Amino acid sequence: MANGICVFAENYNGNIEPVVAELVSAAHFIKKTTGEKIQAVVAARDCEQLAAQLEQSGVDEIYAVKTDRDCTFQDDALSQVLAEMIKRIDPASVLVPATPMGRSVFSRVAARLGCGLTADCTELLVDKREDGSFYIKQNKPSFGENVFVTIVTKEGCYPQMMTVRPGVYTPYEAAPDAEVKVEYFDDIVLPESKIEIVEALPASSDTDSILAAEVVVVGGRGAESEENFELLKRFAGKLEAAIGGTRPLADTGMIPFEHQIGQTGFTIRPRICISLGVSGAIQHTEGIKDTKLFVAVNEDENAPIFNVSDYGIIGDMKEVLQRYLEL
Numbered sequence: 001m002a003n004g005i006c007v008f009a010e011n012y013n014g015n016i017e018p019v020v021a022e023l024v025s026a027a028h029f030i031k032k033t034t035g036e037k038i039q040a041v042v043a044a045r046d047c048e049q050l051a052a053q054l055e056q057s058g059v060d061e062i063y064a065v066k067t068d069r070d071c072t073f074q075d076d077a078l079s080q081v082l083a084e085m086i087k088r089i090d091p092a093s094v095l096v097p098a099t100p101m102g103r104s105v106f107s108r109v110a111a112r113l114g115c116g117l118t119a120d121c122t123e124l125l126v127d128k129r130e131d132g133s134f135y136i137k138q139n140k141p142s143f144g145e146n147v148f149v150t151i152v153t154k155e156g157c158y159p160q161m162m163t164v165r166p167g168v169y170t171p172y173e174a175a176p177d178a179e180v181k182v183e184y185f186d187d188i189v190l191p192e193s194k195i196e197i198v199e200a201l202p203a204s205s206d207t208d209s210i211l212a213a214e215v216v217v218v219g220g221r222g223a224e225s226e227e228n229f230e231l232l233k234r235f236a237g238k239l240e241a242a243i244g245g246t247r248p249l250a251d252t253g254m255i256p257f258e259h260q261i262g263q264t265g266f267t268i269r270p271r272i273c274i275s276l277g278v279s280g281a282i283q284h285t286e287g288i289k290d291t292k293l294f295v296a297v298n299e300d301e302n303a304p305i306f307n308v309s310d311y312g313i314i315g316d317m318k319e320v321l322q323r324y325l326e327l
C-alpha cells in the first residue's frame with residue numbers, strides 16, 4: 001500500500017534549491033492529517049553532500065542515488081533513475097517544485113510510472129474518503145489562469161504527483177539534530193543520456209530579485225499611465241525596492257509575468273510593501289498577505305486594499321509620489 005509524502009530534492013551546483021524547504025512545509029501540512037513519513041529523493045554525483053543538507057531540512061527519510069557523472073539537464077537519464085526510485089519507495093504522493101527542471105524531469109517520470117501529474121499547484125489540501133483513505137486536493141489556477149480548479153488523482157492511482165509553484169509555502173524551519181533515515185540505492189545506475197550539455201549560462205530572469213527583496217513597490221491599474229509608472233519606477237529606485245504589480249499590469253506587458261503578485265502570480269514576503277493604485281482584490285492580496293509592513297495608496301477611500309494594509313494614504317498616487325520625490 002502506497003505510503004509517504006515524497007519531495008523531490010532539486011539541486012544545483014552542490015546545493016539543495018531553496019524551494020525544497022517550501023515543499024517540506026507543504027509536506028508537513030499533509031502529514032498533520034495523514035501521519036505519513038516525509039521522504040526526500042535525490043540523485044546526483046555529489047549526493048552525500050546533498051543528503052547531509054537534507055538531514056537538516058525536516059524530512060524523515062532520504063533516498064539517494066549516487067551518479068557516476070553530473071546529470072544536471074540530462075532529464076531523460078535522470079527521470080529514469082527517479083522513476084525507479086519512486087517505484088521502490090512507493091509513496092502515496094510526490095511533491096515537485098514547479099521549476100523548469102521539476103516540470104521537465106517529472107513529466108517524464110509520470111509517463112514512466114503511468115500516473116498523472118498536476119502542474120503548478122498553489123494550494124494542497126487533504127481530505128478523507130469513506131473508506132478512511134486520504135487524498136490530496138490539488139488546487140491550481142487554470143484555463144488561462146481565469147478559474148481556480150481542484151484536481152484529485154483517480155482513486156486507487158498512486159502516486160498522486162504534483163508540481164507546486166515556488167513562493168507559495170513558507171520555507172520549513174527544521175528542528176536541529178532530528179533523526180533521519182538515509183538509504184542509498186547502489187544498484188540504480190544512471191543510463192546514457194541523449195542530451196549533450198554544450199554550455200551553461202546563468203538565467204536572465206530576475207524573478208529571484210522580487211522573491212528575495214526586502215522592499216517591494218507594487219503598482220496596480222492606478223499606476224498604468226506612462227507618467228504614473230515612471231514616477232513609480234523613480235520611487236522604487238530611491239528606496240532600492242523591487243517592482244511588482246497586479247495582473248492588469250502583467251497583462252499589458254508593463255511588468256513581466258514573473259513580477260505579477262497574487263494567486264496566479266507569485267507570493268512575496270518582503271519586510272515592507274508599498275502598493276500604489278491597487279484595489280485589493282483577494283486574488284492579488286493572497287500574494288502579499290505575509291508582508292511585515294504594508295502601506296497602500298489609493299484615491300478611493302472604500303478600496304478593499306485598506307482592509308489589509310497597516311497604513312493607508314487616501315489620495316492620487318501621482319500627487320503623493322511627486323511630493324515624496326519633491327518634484
Ligand SMILES: Cc1cc2nc3c(=O)[nH]c(=O)nc-3n(C[C@H](O)[C@H](O)[C@H](O)COP(=O)(O)OP(=O)(O)OC[C@H]3O[C@@H](n4cnc5c(N)ncnc54)[C@H](O)[C@@H]3O)c2cc1C
Nearest residue numbers: 146220221222246247262263264265277279283284299317
Ligand atoms: C482566477 C483569477 C486569478 C487572478 N489572479 C490574479 C493575480 O495573481 N494577481 C492579481 O493582481 N490579480 C489577479 N486576478 C485579477 C484580480 O481579480 C483583479 O482584477 C486585479 O488584481 C485588479 O488589479 P488592480 O487592483 O490593479 O486594478 P483595479 O481593480 O482596476 O484597481 C485599480 C485601483 O487603483 C485606484 N486608482 C486609480 N487611479 C489612481 C490614482 N491616480 N491614485 C491612486 N489610486 C488610483 C482605483 O481607485 C482602484 O482601486 C485574478 C483574477 C481571477 C479571476
